[in-house]
Amino acid sequence: MTLTLTHLVALLPLILVCVTAIVVMLGIAWRRHHSGTAFATVVGLNLALFSLLIVWQVAPLETPLLAVDGLAMFAAVLILVSSLACATLAHAYLEHYQGPREEFYLLLLCAAAGGLVLSASQHLATLFFGLELLSMPLYGMLAYTFHERRSLEAGIKYLVLSAGGTAFLLFGMALLYAQTGRLDLAGLSAGLVQGAGAWGVAGAGLMLVGLGFKLSVVPFHLWTPDVYEGGPGPAAMFLASASKVAVFVVLLRLVLSAPAFQDAWLHDVLAALALLTMLVGNLLALTQSNLKRLLGYSSIAHFGYLLVALVVSDGLAAETGAVYLITYLITTLGAFGVVTLLSSPYGGSDAAGLHHYRGLFWRRPYLTAVLTVTMLSLAGIPFTAGFIGKFYIIALGVEAGRWWLVGGIVVGSAIGLYYYLRVMVTLYLVEPGMQSRDAPHDWGIRAGGVVVLGLALLVVLLGIYPAPMIDWVRAMGTLTS
Amino acid sequence: MTLVWLILIPFIGGLLCWKAERLGEMAPRWIALGTMGLVLLITLGLWFQGEYHLPDPTASSEAARWSMEWRAAWIPRFGIEVHLALDGLSLVLIALTGFLGVLAVLCSWNEIVRRVGFFHLNLLWILGGVVGVFLAIDLFLFFFFWEMMLVPMYFLIALWGHSGSEGKTRITAATKFFIYTQASGLLMLVAILGLVFVHHANTGEYSFSYDDLRNTPLSDGLAMWLMLGFFIAFAVKLPVVPLHGWLPDAHAQAPTAGSVDLAGILLKTAAYGMLRFALPLFPEASQAFAPVAMALGLIGIFYGAVLACGQHDVKRLIAYTSISHMGFVLIGIYAGTELALQGVVMLMVAHAFSAAGLFILSGQLYERLHTRDMREMGGLWGRLGSLPGFSLCFVAASLGMPGTANFVGEFMVLFGSFAVAPWVVATASAGLVLAAIYSLLLMQRVHFGPTQNDTPLAGLDRREFFMMLGLLALVLLFGLYPQLLLNTTDAAMLEVQRLFSAADTLITTLPTGVA
Numbered sequence: 002m003t004l005t006l007t008h009l010v011a012l013l014p015l016i017l018v019c020v021t022a023i024v025v026m027l028g029i030a031w032r033r034h035h036s037g038t039a040f041a042t043v044v045g046l047n048l049a050l051f052s053l054l055i056v057w058q059v060a061p062l063e064t065p066l067l068a069v070d071g072l073a074m075f076a077a078v079l080i081l082v083s084s085l086a087c088a089t090l091a092h093a094y095l096e097h098y099q100g101p102r103e104e105f106y107l108l109l110l111c112a113a114a115g116g117l118v119l120s121a122s123q124h125l126a127t128l129f130f131g132l133e134l135l136s137m138p139l140y141g142m143l144a145y146t147f148h149e150r151r152s153l154e155a156g157i158k159y160l161v162l163s164a165g166g167t168a169f170l171l172f173g174m175a176l177l178y179a180q181t182g183r184l185d186l187a188g189l190s191a192g193l194v195q196g197a198g199a200w201g202v203a204g205a206g207l208m209l210v211g212l213g214f215k216l217s218v219v220p221f222h223l224w225t226p227d228v229y230e231g232g233p234g235p236a237a238m239f240l241a242s243a244s245k246v247a248v249f250v251v252l253l254r255l256v257l258s259a260p261a262f263q264d265a266w267l268h269d270v271l272a273a274l275a276l277l278t279m280l281v282g283n284l285l286a287l288t289q290s291n292l293k294r295l296l297g298y299s300s301i302a303h304f305g306y307l308l309v310a311l312v313v314s315d316g317l318a319a320e321t322g323a324v325y326l327i328t329y330l331i332t333t334l335g336a337f338g339v340v341t342l343l344s345s346p347y348g349g350s351d352a353a354g355l356h357h358y359r360g361l362f363w364r365r366p367y368l369t370a371v372l373t374v375t376m377l378s379l380a381g382i383p384f385t386a387g388f389i390g391k392f393y394i395i396a397l398g399v400e401a402g403r404w405w406l407v408g409g410i411v412v413g414s415a416i417g418l419y420y421y422l423r424v425m426v427t428l429y430l431v432e433p434g435m436q437s438r439d440a441p442h443d444w445g446i447r448a449g450g451v452v453v454l455g456l457a458l459l460v461v462l463l464g465i466y467p468a469p470m471i472d473w474v475r476a477m478g479t480l481t482s
Numbered sequence: 483m484t485l486v487w488l489i490l491i492p493f494i495g496g497l498l499c500w501k502a503e504r505l506g507e508m509a510p511r512w513i514a515l516g517t518m519g520l521v522l523l524i525t526l527g528l529w530f531q532g533e534y535h536l537p538d539p540t541a542s543s544e545a546a547r548w549s550m551e552w553r554a555a556w557i558p559r560f561g562i563e564v565h566l567a568l569d570g571l572s573l574v575l576i577a578l579t580g581f582l583g584v585l586a587v588l589c590s591w592n593e594i595v596r597r598v599g600f601f602h603l604n605l606l607w608i609l610g611g612v613v614g615v616f617l618a619i620d621l622f623l624f625f626f627f628w629e630m631m632l633v634p635m636y637f638l639i640a641l642w643g644h645s646g647s648e649g650k651t652r653i654t655a656a657t658k659f660f661i662y663t664q665a666s667g668l669l670m671l672v673a674i675l676g677l678v679f680v681h682h683a684n685t686g687e688y689s690f691s692y693d694d695l696r697n698t699p700l701s702d703g704l705a706m707w708l709m710l711g712f713f714i715a716f717a718v719k720l721p722v723v724p725l726h727g728w729l730p731d732a733h734a735q736a737p738t739a740g741s742v743d744l745a746g747i748l749l750k751t752a753a754y755g756m757l758r759f760a761l762p763l764f765p766e767a768s769q770a771f772a773p774v775a776m777a778l779g780l781i782g783i784f785y786g787a788v789l790a791c792g793q794h795d796v797k798r799l800i801a802y803t804s805i806s807h808m809g810f811v812l813i814g815i816y817a818g819t820e821l822a823l824q825g826v827v828m829l830m831v832a833h834a835f836s837a838a839g840l841f842i843l844s845g846q847l848y849e850r851l852h853t854r855d856m857r858e859m860g861g862l863w864g865r866l867g868s869l870p871g872f873s874l875c876f877v878a879a880s881l882g883m884p885g886t887a888n889f890v891g892e893f894m895v896l897f898g899s900f901a902v903a904p905w906v907v908a909t910a911s912a913g914l915v916l917a918a919i920y921s922l923l924l925m926q927r928v929h930f931g932p933t934q935n936d937t938p939l940a941g942l943d944r945r946e947f948f949m950m951l952g953l954l955a956l957v958l959l960f961g962l963y964p965q966l967l968l969n970t971t972d973a974a975m976l977e978v979q980r981l982f983s984a985a986d987t988l989i990t991t992l993p994t995g996v997a
Contacts, residue, residue: 363597377633382629382630382632382633382664383625383626383627383629383630384626384630388626388629392622392671395668395671395672395675396560396675396678396679399672399675399676399679400675400679407672410668411665411668411669411672412665414664414665414668415661415664415665415668418657418660418661418664418665419657419661422636422656422657422660422661423657426636426637426640426641426653426656426657429637429640429641430641466556467557468556468557468558468559471557471559472559475559
């Protein structure tokens with residue numbers, strides 16, 4: 002096929018992000034300037050976000066490797082928004098970091114580009130390429146403050162285990178290729194339509210393992226808490242938001258398109274994994290006294306809930322997955338945003354121990370309000386976006402009659418309440434005598450503070466009036482090719 | 483629009499209180515008092531304006547059921563609306579909320595000295611959520627308020643509570659309360675969604691509207707499961723005995739205003755939910771479940787009463803008496819005769835007054851003695867001015883002395899249920915004896931007996947005195963002239979009774995089925 006102007010327009014967000022990465026790289030080579038680099042990054046990401054409005058006119062559109070459809074655009078919006086939030090907060094975080102600060106944005110942009118490719122991929126080659134482009138910079142981002150032992154450990158741990166996951170993924174792809182002789186998703190589903198066969202199912206299963214590792218689905222979750230705890234705030238934030246969204250979207254695409262993933266046996270495995278993930282994630286979070294670890298376990302549990310959308314995979318499933326992703330994303334960004342703000346400017350390890358947060362309300366009421374709102378949202382309490390997401394997931398489970406999963410969600414939520422409440426009440430207790438970590442005094446008027454406040458406002462707004470979000474998701478859903 | 487304002491006023495008032503803290507300690511208190519006073523006045527205004535009298539039996543059309551209604555689209559995707567409606571039952575309970583709200587503000591006037599603004603924010607938001615629960619007839623909206631009111635209550639207990647006896651901290655109590663109610667609430671959400679999807683399968687439309695869902699045809703088994711989802715959520719809040727674990731702790735650790743709200747209003751939301759949703763939505767299943775529910779009610783009456791006798795903590799004692807009283811409410815609800823249902827409303831209002839009175843009194847005792855342990859009290863009759871006198875009155879009300887509203891309520895419940903379940907009533911009446919025992923025990927241990935000390939303590943000041951006097955006047959008013967209340971709620975209760983007994987005839991005499 003020939004590449005026309007329309008194709009270029011459709012790929013505009015990806016191109017813009019890549020261009021920004023190159024500009025940033027050249028800029029660093031020419032002269033180091035922290036705020037300038039951050040500014041260029043934010044401008045580039047914003048341009049990419051706005052270019053989606055133009056892409057909207059030409060979508061849906063397909064190239065052999067990438068599909069620009071509703072799902073891809075939906076994921077692109079989420080990835081770009083979370084990258085923007087990460088870049089903004091990274092600026093506050095790295096302000097007083099002694100080492101080189103500018104490369105962080107370069108890595109961030111590369112990872113964002115990887116996420117865009119991954120979520121739009123409709124060929125196993127782009128899937129692999131996107132996944133690696135997303136993961137490679139993350140190793141660097143996680144180990145960015147490598148003078149800290151934990152940060153380095155997080156980076157290396159993620160590198161080694163991620164490589165293991167990738168090996169599974171590749172092997173699965175090879176098996177699928179052996180079965181069908183095709184690598185594009187359409188060809189795969191055509192080849193598997195008469196029945197996947199043993200190799201096909203094994204291949205799909207192995208791919209599931211590889212992707213499940215990235216989503217930290219139990220039992221592939223062991224890396225999550227350590228990496229979340231050790232990585233610098235903005236990097237952990239990116240890992241929890243953009244990276245997971247991209248991987249989940251590609252998994253959704255696989256499950257919706259390829260019949261090998263609709264195999265009854267695989268479905269049961271997926272359902273069992275979902276149940277296991279939500280219960281184990283919540284149970285392990287109970288005893289944590291480190292907020293970042295706790296958020297790590299909580300994200301495991303949330304992806305357990307999200308897997309329900311994959312298990313059901315018809316009716317409301319795509320809409321549910323999308324709505325839940327949005328609510329999870331803004332909530333997680335908000336929570337990590339507060340942690341990052343409190344840890345910035347960089348001064349050794351992050352302020353993640355719960356004791357750092359004791360009595361925060363009486364010093365920083367608005368920042369505490371943000372963290373409270375995000376905790377309530379993660380727990381799925383009404384008036385927050387998280388409730389809408391939980392409502393959707395339970396509705397989906399009830400509609401499909403998956404009572405075990407519904408029971409798992411109810412039990413998981415009840416367990417989850419315990420640790421969310423523990424964090425919340427810590428914020429309001431009497432201040433301790435010792436000096437705790439604190440955000441800068443003018444945090445509210447700085448870019449990072451504005452982002453965090455905006456996210457909290459969004460959480461509440463979407464909780465009270467979710468209709469626009471639902472309409473948008475449905476509009477995206479109609480844009481399939 | 484008045485209905486929307488009824489919900490919004492407490493929420494806005496709460497925010498104002500929080501912001502007004504910088505003007506000094508008194509500003510939030512006065513704002514909160516004004517807010518709740520306004521809610522009470524609006525409700526009373528509606529009461530006098532609206533025509534609540536015995537309904538015309540010929541005109542039983544759907545439109546005539548609500549005396550006020552307000553609706554607006556909210557989440558069109560699922561047919562969810564902001565649908566508020568007022569009838570006699572909700573009016574009475576909202577008026578009760580307003581009145582107890584005023585009392586809750588007044589009784590924390592001196593008790594709460596730290597973070598006054600934030601305290602009143604939480605207090606008013608609870609009350610706003612409760613008003614929302616009483617007004618919402620869209621099931622999604624109902625669930626929304628039902629869950630929402632837990633959060634400020636959690637803060638109220640966790641931050642201003644007393645870290646009470648035997649190593650039980652207020653945070654544990656608050657967390658227990660939250661998890662119990664939230665988890666059971668999720669079961670209700672599952673049941674609501676089950677109902678909605680059955681409705682969707684039948685009609686092809688999503689709707690959370692009470693009127694639409696009420697006529698959903700359900701298979702017997704499914705109706706029973708869905709009904710249980712609702713019942714468990716309400717049973718935790720009421721509380722019914724195996725699910726009551728949170729209540730004594732929450733009451734014992736909560737500040738006075740929190741206890742007043744919990745006993746006075748929050749428990750009533752559960753009974754309201756049964757009357758409004760569980761029975762009308764699933765009349766056949768409820769009818770089939772009635773013997774179990776009544777048995778649970780009986781267990782509650784005795785369990786609560788016996789455990790109340792063994793308590794040393796005044797507030798725990800009153801908390802257990804609440805369990806006992808709510809047993810009567812449960813029996814009345816599931817007896818389903820008109821008299822019993824009217825009695826349930828009466829008993830709910832009466833218990834709100836008497837329990838609130840007792841909790842406020844024990845709060846006042848605590849302010850003076852700095853203990854709630856009855857072993858350290860005794861012989862207070864002559865040392866406290868008029869406080870013991872008021873205690874005697876409310877204790878008498880709590881044990882159901884004729885002349886008090888509690889007597890009317892309990893009598894009507896028992897009388898109304900007798901035709902349906904004579905043995906249950908006979909056994910429950912024995913529970914009244916236990917009520918007398920624990921009430922008198924409370925009186926004896928606190929106010930009579932040997933004195934620990936002879937120094938006189940501060941009597942009631944004017945604020946406290948008029949609070950108690952107002953409560954007592956209401957207890958006596960409804961005890962001597964209950965018709966005032968009964969007229970208002972009659973139409974609503976008649977509707978519940980009609981649905982419930984229709985299901986009964988449907989079960990017993992299937993082919994004729996004349997309701």
